[in-house]
Amino acid sequence: MTLQQALEALKQYEQTAFALGHAMGILNYDGSTVAPKKSAIPRAVTQSELSRISYELTTSPATVEMIETLKAHQTELDFVNARKAEELFRDYDRVRRIPMDRFVEYQKLCVESDAVWHEAKVNNDFASFEPLLQKMFDMTKELATYIDPDADPYNTQLDQFERGLTTADCDKFFATVRAGIVPLLAEVVASPHQVREPLFENTFPIPVQRDFSDYIMGVLGMDRERSIIGETEHPFTTDFSPNDVRITTHYHEDTPIPSMYSVIHEGGHALYELNVDEKLSMSVLGGGVSMAIHESQSRFFENIIGRSYEFCGVILPWLTEHFPAQLSGLTQERLYRAVNASAPSLIRTEADELTYCLHIMVRYELERMMFAGTITAKELPEAWNRLYKEYLGIDVPDNKRGVLQDSHWSFGAIGYFPSYAIGSAYGAQYLEEMNKSFDVAAAVAAGDLSPVSGWLREHIWQYGKLYAPSELFRRTCGEFRPEVFIAYLNKKYREIYKL
């Protein structure tokens, strides 16, 4: 195969790979939003067939030849194609290092383990899940060792989910989190100035909340000709190109707050996808680059922008106008305090801005211990509960609300959690950098987020997967300094809780 032929093949490969991913994504979106309840069976058949076709495409001899040809000529390629070759080769290389029988065994394990976990969580029955969980940790470590026999296998796992992220980065980050947030949280809990806003204990009709979502999407500056909002049990964002990005939310009639922050959080993910350079669309380099960079957008909008004093001032008139009976008397100050109430809790996905990283830290430490072999799966519940007590000061009443709460480990996403917390911390450095160019608080106070979006588009969004995530962050903010995040949290929460 000549280079020219390989480049032609790449175009066709990208188109087919895009189409299969797009179809599977739409099936998933449709299934979560509007599809009838009993459609799960035909959908599962179709998803599995499309996965098979996709697998055959990526592992076909023609694709392998294309990848090897591109790789062999990498220095002759322009930057974009060189990066594509690098990405494709990396995935292919990782797969070919794993013995086929072990890979098949691992995939079987993922399916079985995920099914058992679902049941175990429902029944609060850790014992049934424990052998599979142990096997999952063992096999994950084994596979990481095939991929890079010379590296720390946990490091290989981190790198798989967040290119360039190392165990050293995480250790440094979580040490800073531990030293900074654990004592701060203890002070917050002990503060006599606790937040409780009775105005938000009322009935907020869902049709009005739907209008509120549209309003919020407008404030965020989302192009509604390229983005829609749906309703699902658990909010998520999905994208098919910068011309089709979808977020979902879940409405609670007794409060508009969770849905509002779902819309802002998913809106942050969506803005990223909406602003990837269209030239990268439907290509190997299309879409956001990584989980941490993605979470850094969503959590930046949700917390740093959306939970700022200035943002509360912007949305206050809409709220009091459309919920006049419920929110009469609400002020910017009261709204700001209400949306920033902090308290230790059991469930990661419901945690507030201050406590969120502690939930992640528990998981990180446990993954490290499991990889080091210092504990076994059998000991995980006890270790989980001990760390929740130590960091969050909270007693875990059962495994359902403890070690069984997240699905990640059940399908092999070990080394994935840290990116959530790192993404949160990145945001504080964006804020610091942005403030060198313009006054972020003043822009938000004016209700105009376009300088914020413009800055993120220029430094992050447009690039898609053109740079590895750690490189992209470094190009934007220099070294990762978790202390900036801790300082941000201290300033904010000491003020709110009058510490």
Next chain:
Amino acid sequence: MTLQQALEALKQYEQTAFALGHAMGILNYDGSTVAPKKSAIPRAVTQSELSRISYELTTSPATVEMIETLKAHQTELDFVNARKAEELFRDYDRVRRIPMDRFVEYQKLCVESDAVWHEAKVNNDFASFEPLLQKMFDMTKELATYIDPDADPYNTQLDQFERGLTTADCDKFFATVRAGIVPLLAEVVASPHQVREPLFENTFPIPVQRDFSDYIMGVLGMDRERSIIGETEHPFTTDFSPNDVRITTHYHEDTPIPSMYSVIHEGGHALYELNVDEKLSMSVLGGGVSMAIHESQSRFFENIIGRSYEFCGVILPWLTEHFPAQLSGLTQERLYRAVNASAPSLIRTEADELTYCLHIMVRYELERMMFAGTITAKELPEAWNRLYKEYLGIDVPDNKRGVLQDSHWSFGAIGYFPSYAIGSAYGAQYLEEMNKSFDVAAAVAAGDLSPVSGWLREHIWQYGKLYAPSELFRRTCGEFRPEVFIAYLNKKYREIYKL
């Protein structure tokens, strides 16, 4: 390939073919209902890739070998597999009879012609479409001759869309329609007892109309765990298995009537799909068998059931309760007359029960003339307008509302229209047969459509594509007797218009 291998290959083939069709169908449904406006480009890329994969599947040497092996062993197969072999062989055989270069040329023509038609319709510019339309008729005839050199090419076209339907059937049918409906319509138009119901000239809030759709779907007995309703510009039904059937409607704030009959019409299509034997699901024989059988379900529910005096009595309480300000004073008699008003009109898709077949007859006669070569595309508008005047007594003001109104000819669906009218006529024979088993009017009056559905499930729905459509109809109702339909129309409209 052994028979056993071919049967294994068939299972896999059916699964993959189902998955690709399912994915394309979901993309289409999503695109018509919720997708953001600018999503058309990525969707077109994906649809075209999936079409290509689907084409490669059906034409691959492995598939051809499978089909030929099954065909060679057809007598050894059970009934279901023998029918599958027959269907697959028939499609394959048709395609292989057409020279590849002519087939490619034809496909190009379809794409070009459809695009030009869209523009021509918008601009009321028949001249721009005329050369492509002529070429489309010529090529369609040419291809039909390749498929069966000994047959009348129009017959081949009919058979392609509605297996077993012949030109002789159609001639007989339309002669009966012409003799029966044209004079009846003239009497209706001249009747002093015209229908005009001012109660339906009001405002009917769309949220209430949405509830009405749910109510109607309940009356029809649609299982809402397997069926949903969406909103689109043009109502349609789409299905992916008996576990996932979707209808859409379009609401008009100034009247609830069109949406109500869209829901009943599409509901008829949906009930058919929901009740195909699940053993045929996701197979070559899954889903409704043909256009005429499908329309015979939708139009049966829409007109024969939904526009019956008894059905009006069933839905009256809901309407007067939920639209108390608008519909106070509405009676069963007034509602019945209002929904059965008949008048000649220009647009087929908006035609009433009495005039609908005349619209089809115009198209049928023009297709026959074009195939016979007695007129050219250039002469179509004049011939169209002349026939509308002759049969419907109406002057066609422009080609946009005349010969350019339907898309069918632009994408090669020549010989397709008759099935719409035949389907309408089939319904009258269902009614006749059903009445031998139970009193249909009494069941409808009691608000219980389950005997109707039960009968249709037993005789039609469950079979999917297990029998050819003409055979299925014969098994159910014996010979096709269009005079039963004409008698039904006469009885109904003579009573309403006091003739």
